[in-house]
Amino acid sequence: MFSVHGAGNLLVTGELVETVAFKLLQLAVTELPQDVKDALHKAYRQETNQVGKAQLKAILDNIELAEKTCSPMCQDTGIIIFYVKAGSQIQGLDQIESALRNAVEKATCEVPLRPNAVDPFTQQNSGNNLGRHVPYIHWEIVPGNSLEITVLPKGGGSENVSALAMLTPGQGVSGLKRFVLDTIIAAGAKPCPPTVIGVGVGGGADIAMNLAKANLLKPLGEPNPDPELAKLEQELLQAANSSGIGPMGLGGKTTVLDIKVDYAHRHPASYPVAVVVQCWAARRASAKIYSDGKVEYLTHKVV
Amino acid sequence: MAVYRLKTPVSEKQVRELKVNDTIYLTGTVVTARDYAHRRALEYHKAGKKLPLDLAGLAVFHCGPVAKKEGNVWKIVAAGPTTSARMDQYEDEFIKNFNVRIVIGKGGMGKKTADAMKKYGAVYAAFTGGAAVLAAKAVKQVKSVEWTDLGMPESMWVLEVNDFGPLTVAIDSQGNNLFENVQTKAESQKPAIYKKLGVN
Numbered sequence: 135m136f137s138v139h140g141a142g143n144l145l146v147t148g149e150l151v152e153t154v155a156f157k158l159l160q161l162a163v164t165e166l167p168q169d170v171k172d173a174l175h176k177a178y179r180q181e182t183n184q185v186g187k188a189q190l191k192a193i194l195d196n197i198e199l200a201e202k203t204c205s206p207m208c209q210d211t212g213i214i215i216f217y218v219k220a221g222s223q224i225q226g227l228d229q230i231e232s233a234l235r236n237a238v239e240k241a242t243c244e245v246p247l248r249p250n251a252v253d254p255f256t257q258q259n260s261g262n263n264l265g266r267h268v269p270y271i272h273w274e275i276v277p278g279n280s281l282e283i284t285v286l287p288k289g290g291g292s293e294n295v296s297a298l299a300m301l302t303p304g305q306g307v308s309g310l311k312r313f314v315l316d317t318i319i320a321a322g323a324k325p326c327p328p329t330v331i332g333v334g335v336g337g338g339a340d341i342a343m344n345l346a347k348a349n350l351l352k353p354l355g356e357p358n359p360d361p362e363l364a365k366l367e368q369e370l371l372q373a374a375n376s377s378g379i380g381p382m383g384l385g386g387k388t389t390v391l392d393i394k395v396d397y398a399h400r401h402p403a404s405y406p407v408a409v410v411v412q413c414w415a416a417r418r419a420s421a422k423i424y425s426d427g428k429v430e431y432l433t434h435k436v437v
Numbered sequence: 438m439a440v441y442r443l444k445t446p447v448s449e450k451q452v453r454e455l456k457v458n459d460t461i462y463l464t465g466t467v468v469t470a471r472d473y474a475h476r477r478a479l480e481y482h483k484a485g486k487k488l489p490l491d492l493a494g495l496a497v498f499h500c501g502p503v504a505k506k507e508g509n510v511w512k513i514v515a516a517g518p519t520t521s522a523r524m525d526q527y528e529d530e531f532i533k534n535f536n537v538r539i540v541i542g543k544g545g546m547g548k549k550t551a552d553a554m555k556k557y558g559a560v561y562a563a564f565t566g567g568a569a570v571l572a573a574k575a576v577k578q579v580k581s582v583e584w585t586d587l588g589m590p591e592s593m594w595v596l597e598v599n600d601f602g603p604l605t606v607a608i609d610s611q612g613n614n615l616f617e618n619v620q621t622k623a624e625s626q627k628p629a630i631y632k633k634l635g636v637n
Contacts, residue, residue: 185458185605185615192565192603199570208567209503209515209590246514248503249589257473259588291520291544291566311634319627322620323544324520326566373630377623382566383544384605385619415567 144279144425146226148233151283154421154429155237157436158285159214160245162419163206166197167433169353170391170416177328177381177388186386190328193381193414208415211247212287214238214269217351221278230281231271238263250290272344282432284351284420292329292413295321296346298339301405310335310407311370317409318374318390323383326413328391330354331374334408337398342408349394350412351420358395367393381414391416442600446494447538449558455606457613461562462602463539466580468492469500469594471519473587475527482534489583490595492535496562499524499542501590503569504579511579513596517569518543521561529553541604545616551608561608563616564601575601 166174174197178190200207216234220227241247242263251265252258263269297317301309314333321329334345358364370393380386391414400406420432438458443451445465455461468490470478481488502516521542524531528540528550538559540546543566554560564572575598583593607615 188603188605189565192568192571196565196568196571199574203570205570205573206503206515207570209501209517209569209572210519210567211503211515246503246505248501248515252588259590261588289567294520308636312631312636315627315630315634315636319623322623323616324522326543369634373634376630376633377626379619379623382563383616383619384563384607385615385622413567 144221144224144281144423144427146224146229146281146423148229148236150423150427151230151233151281152237152240154423155216155234155283155285156241158283158419158421159237159241159247159287160204161431161434161436162285162287162417163211163245163247164204165201165434166207166416167353167418169355171197173354173391174328174414177391181381181386181388183380183386185384186380186382186388189381189384206245206247208289209248210289210291211250212289212417213250214263215272215286215288216269217272217274217284217286217348219274219276219282221280222275223279224281234269234271235264238269279425281423282420283423284418286350287417289413289415292325292411295325296410298343299407300339301407303402303405306405309405311373313407314370314393314409315373317411319377319379321411322379325411326415327379327383328381328388328414330391330412330416331393332410332412333393333395334410335395335397336400336406338401338404339406341398342406343410345396345398346408346410349396350410350416351418352394354392354416363395367395445496447496448494449538452538452558452560453610455560455609456611457606457609457615459606460602461539461604461606462600463496463604464599464601465495465597467496467498467541467596467598467601469498469502469596471499471501471591472523473591474584474593475524475531477584477587478535479527479530488535489581489593492537494536494538496539496541497531497537498596499540500572502573502594504589504594511582513573513576513579513594515569516572516576517567518564520544521546525550532557532559545607545614551612551614554608554610555612558610560606560610562604563607564604572601575599
């Protein structure tokens, strides 16, 4: 499965990465992380609108059934995105991409995942979730000797209501708040609320979007370490939930489970604000492979 | 908020009795159709070509399932609804030409569709988005799968379902639209929320 090379440096083999990535894909689509389950249970307890509460009940029943039967909780198993943090001392980095692609192909067949990679010009579905830039891999080189892999299967319904605004610096934070609220209300029932909202500010169009989406990897219910951003997140969350859109847009108290904000410094002329919307099935799974070949699953209990 | 147990084919009379907030459990034949299946069905109609099956009295389900072939038999693994708004551009013609009585999906549909439902006698019933395993549990059999060249999600899956639900009637044939009511109310809250956020 793995071998240790030289002075304790991890030599990643395609086989090990593929095995771990397959497990992550399976975990992600069949079982939500505990923080997401907790947030949905809390929403159910607090809901007073009967139609909204019935929707949350169906969601909770469905999650339980999916876990028990090891079936995908939602038929939209998403476009597959990986976030890879590779220790700079790792050897065999060049094997990771093909191993991740193999894992996706295998998971499509065996979990199974819905084939979701379509050529935008011929409209042909590749049938195996592989395509140009799919799965998408975000690379980060970090100091050390371990490899962390996160999978984010991103559903299409919620992605379709994600939005970018290139605001003027004059609009600033006030414009940001308005845009986030407007995006959530305009999305209404479409993204399968209660949603998780990732907000990225600054950088540029692409940077803001990347930050917004990476926010979806953070555990729900954990306040932002920056107290000012934590305050902003709470303010936006309360605002969104006073809209009354509610679970599945059929009315109720919980429209959004959590809002996460991140930022980059901006160009003096620009104030980009990106909003990424994630459905209630806030799926993610992470694992870390250590230099001794030990694998630690970070988001799920694996026995 | 009455509860109905319906069997396909559903008649116009039966469907006109349904009101928003009612609950339906459906038994019989449900046919999946997303964007491209809707488009193709309407192209077929225009060209005078017959559809693979008669949709009159049946339910159309906005869904792209995950299916697995066991031997020669398709098994539905996950089958939650997709966002119905994308089908708004086709649904009025679809209802008019094929006499479907129930449209199942999530997220609601617009005025054009609601008008067709009122005119021809059909309802829109919401199933909880993403509750795909619950939906799959109600599928007893895959009767056939048509137009497989469109890919697994976009194919037309002809499903035999038993007690599929709870489905919430969200658009009825009197022109009531539950999603629209919630949305209009949310829009009307905006000025108060802006004020609280200190947005100018």
